[in-house]
Amino acid sequence: MIFGFDGGELKILLIERNEEPFKDWWALPGNLVRANESLDQSASRILNELTGLGDIYMEQYYTFGDPDRHPQGRVVSIAYYALLRLGGDKALKPISTYAKQAHWVNVKDLPKLAFDHQQIFDKGLEKIKRRIKHQPIAFELLPEKFTLTQLQNVYELILGKKLDKRNFRKKMLSFGVLRDLDEKQKGVSFRAATLYRFDKRKYAKLFGKEISF
Amino acid sequence: MIFGFDGGELKILLIERNEEPFKDWWALPGNLVRANESLDQSASRILNELTGLGDIYMEQYYTFGDPDRHPQGRVVSIAYYALLRLGGDKALKPISTYAKQAHWVNVKDLPKLAFDHQQIFDKGLEKIKRRIKHQPIAFELLPEKFTLTQLQNVYELILGKKLDKRNFRKKMLSFGVLRDLDEKQKGVSFRAATLYRFDKRKYAKLFGKEISF
DNA sequence: CCAAAAGTGTTCCCTCTACACCCATGC
DNA sequence: GCATGGGTGTAGAGGGAACACTTTTGG
Numbered sequence: 001m002i003f004g005f006d007g008g009e010l011k012i013l014l015i016e017r018n019e020e021p022f023k024d025w026w027a028l029p030g031n032l033v034r035a036n037e038s039l040d041q042s043a044s045r046i047l048n049e050l051t052g053l054g055d056i057y058m059e060q061y062y063t064f065g066d067p068d069r070h071p072q073g074r075v076v077s078i079a080y081y082a083l084l085r086l087g088g089d090k091a092l093k094p095i096s097t098y099a100k101q102a103h104w105v106n107v108k109d110l111p112k113l114a115f116d117h118q119q120i121f122d123k124g125l126e127k128i129k130r131r132i133k134h135q136p137i138a139f140e141l142l143p144e145k146f147t148l149t150q151l152q153n154v155y156e157l158i159l160g161k162k163l164d165k166r167n168f169r170k171k172m173l174s175f176g177v178l179r180d181l182d183e184k185q186k187g188v189s190f191r192a193a194t195l196y197r198f199d200k201r202k203y204a205k206l207f208g209k210e211i212s213f
Numbered sequence: 214m215i216f217g218f219d220g221g222e223l224k225i226l227l228i229e230r231n232e233e234p235f236k237d238w239w240a241l242p243g244n245l246v247r248a249n250e251s252l253d254q255s256a257s258r259i260l261n262e263l264t265g266l267g268d269i270y271m272e273q274y275y276t277f278g279d280p281d282r283h284p285q286g287r288v289v290s291i292a293y294y295a296l297l298r299l300g301g302d303k304a305l306k307p308i309s310t311y312a313k314q315a316h317w318v319n320v321k322d323l324p325k326l327a328f329d330h331q332q333i334f335d336k337g338l339e340k341i342k343r344r345i346k347h348q349p350i351a352f353e354l355l356p357e358k359f360t361l362t363q364l365q366n367v368y369e370l371i372l373g374k375k376l377d378k379r380n381f382r383k384k385m386l387s388f389g390v391l392r393d394l395d396e397k398q399k400g401v402s403f404r405a406a407t408l409y410r411f412d413k414r415k416y417a418k419l420f421g422k423e424i425s426f
Numbered sequence: 427c428c429a430a431a432a433g434t435g436t437t438c439c440c441t442c443t444a445c446a447c448c449c450a451t452g453c
Numbered sequence: 454g455c456a457t458g459g460g461t462g463t464a465g466a467g468g469g470a471a472c473a474c475t476t477t478t479g480g
Contacts (some may be wrong), residue, residue: 035287039278063276063291065252074248076289078276149459167443168460188456191450349460362431379434380470403430 001027001079001124002047003107005141006086007150010107010157012121013050015099021071022114028121029102030077043080050052050102051084057140058082061127062120069116081124083140107157125158132158133213136177139198147185148172161188175211177203214241214292214337215260216320218354219299220363223320223370225334226263229313234284235327241334242315243290256293261397263315264297270353274340275333279306282329294337320370338371345371346426349390352411360398360406361385368426386425390416 002013014026029050033042043058058080065076081168086104105111113121132138152168172178179199184192215226227239242263246255255272273348278289299317326334345351351367365381385391385402392412397405 033278036280036281039276039289060276063252063273065246065291067249067251076252076291078278078289147459164444165459166445169460170462171442185459188451188458191452191459193459259461263476360432378432379472382433383435385470398432401431402479403478404432406432 001081001121002050003083003128003141004086004104005083005154006104010109010141010154011086011104012110013102014105014111014113015102017098017114018100019098025114026098026105026111027114028117029099033078033190043078043082047082053084056082056084057137059127059131061193062123064116064120066116070193077120079124081105081118081128083128083137085141085143087143129159135213136198136203136213138213142198145181145183145195145197147195149193151196173212175206175213177206214294214334215263216294216296216341216354217299217317218296218367218370219317221366223354223367224299224317225320225323226315226317227324227326228315230327232311237313238327238329239318239324241330242312246256246291252291256291256295260295260425266297269295269297270346270350272340275336277329277333279329290333292333292337296341296350298354298356300356342372347424349411349416349426351426357413358394358396358408358410361391362406362407364409383414384426388419388426390419 004011004013013029015029017023017025017027021181029046031042031046031049033039034045039060039118040058043060044054044056047056047058048054060078060080063076063078065074067074069075069077110118110121112118128137132155138151138158141154142150148169149165151172152163152165155168156163177199178196181195181197183195185195186192217224217226226242228242230236230238230240242259244255244259244262246252248257250258252273253271256273257267257269260269260271261267273291276289276291278287280287282288282290320332320338323331323334325331341350345368347375351364351371354367355363361382362378365376365378368381369376390412393411394408394410396408398408399405
């Protein structure tokens with residue numbers, strides 16, 4: 001389950017199936033594990049094949065294996081989610097034989113999904129919601145330099161609710177993991193916002209303590 | 214990974230292997246998924262075969278599948294944890310051919326474990342720690358009627374730290390999910406404690422809200 | 427009467443929440 | 454000059470943490 005954020009909307013990568021069962025349906029991308037790779041490696045490889053990207057934040061979140069989830073017999077799916085920034089227009093190649101095309105779809109406009117993929121999506125989103133409160137995964141969705149409003153936007157989209165601007169800023173800055181870049185946004189037709197960068201060093205020190213973003 | 218609480222110590226069920234590889238080593242119990250059962254069903258069945266018990270709280274927590282975790286080729290293990298109360302002396306039958314015997318072992322005295330089972334244990338315990346703070350899983354380890362001290366004990370053993378008695382009681386009672394049974398502990402050589410029961414109805418109402426035990 | 431655990435309140439501090447207005451910029 | 458989002462402070466309430474003594478019971 002691959003999430004992308006383009007600065008405005010939260011999207012997920014879906015493929016259109018080219019094979020029975022569920023031919024022409026939309027589905028979450030996935031593939032088989034190869035003989036000599038770990039599960040994490042496999043997930044990274046599959047992501048790379050789809051997007052061309054490497055070094056992306058991923059996390060295994062649940063394994064689905066009901067005997068009747070695939071009409072042709074048991075398929076065990078080990079689900080991962082990945083978070084990445086959509087820089088402008090990443091071309092997505094429709095790869096493998098079983099997919100016609102791949103598309104970024106707004107998570108608010110999900111079509112009907114093949115198999116039990118709706119359930120897999122729901123469970124993943126729930127896990128991400130939980131995690132974003134305690135770990136700095138939001139930064140994985142943002143470019144290196146970002147504004148506080150963009151950061152808040154990510155939180156609001158994932159949590160599915162509005163947050164108070166002043167409280168959000170106060171809290172975020174209080175963790176001391178954001179570095180003010182003394183630099184402003186450009187090309188906007190209103191007051192330019194300050195750009196920040198996530199400081200991994202400082203976060204590492206903080207780590208271990210339970211924090212609540 | 215099967216946790217049991219006997220009123221005093223937190224224990225885990227280990228088997229002594231009777232087969233290579235890792236013959237005579239201790240290991241977490243496990244078995245193969247059958248053709249027509251779901252993963253959850255499979256976990257329940259395996260638990261039942263080991264302990265004779267049914268209707269036990271279980272939860273899938275992670276899937277391990279490194280190609281070299283088993284010397285004879287890739288084995289994918291879908292790990293679950295189970296929580297149950299040890300009533301006195303449940304006889305544990307050494308079952309299946311690959312185990313000589315099964316024993317309840319204090320989690321503080323874990324022996325060296327076969328394969329990557331130490332890692333599987335660590336990850337599971339970590340998940341339980343996280344979960345016990347937000348969901349009432351501690352009750353699964355206790356008998357129906359229990360004292361607040363016993364409940365606190367479970368929390369302390371799982372979290373691995375001492376808690377303040379007054380604060381703990383205040384908080385627990387404030388959730389309103391414990392019913393005072395107007396009944397006292399018996400057979401103790403000191404002041405008898407009040408017995409409580411977990412009230413699932415009230416918990417169900419509370420559910421959905423994030424709570425922090 | 428001694429040992430062992432049960433039971434009980436208050437204070438302080440910190441964090442969360444709610445809330446509204448002026449500022450800078452581009453067009 | 455207007456529209457758009459950027460940026461800022463404070464007061465009140467609630468929750469978490471620290472802390473010690475009296476009570477009950479069995480032996």
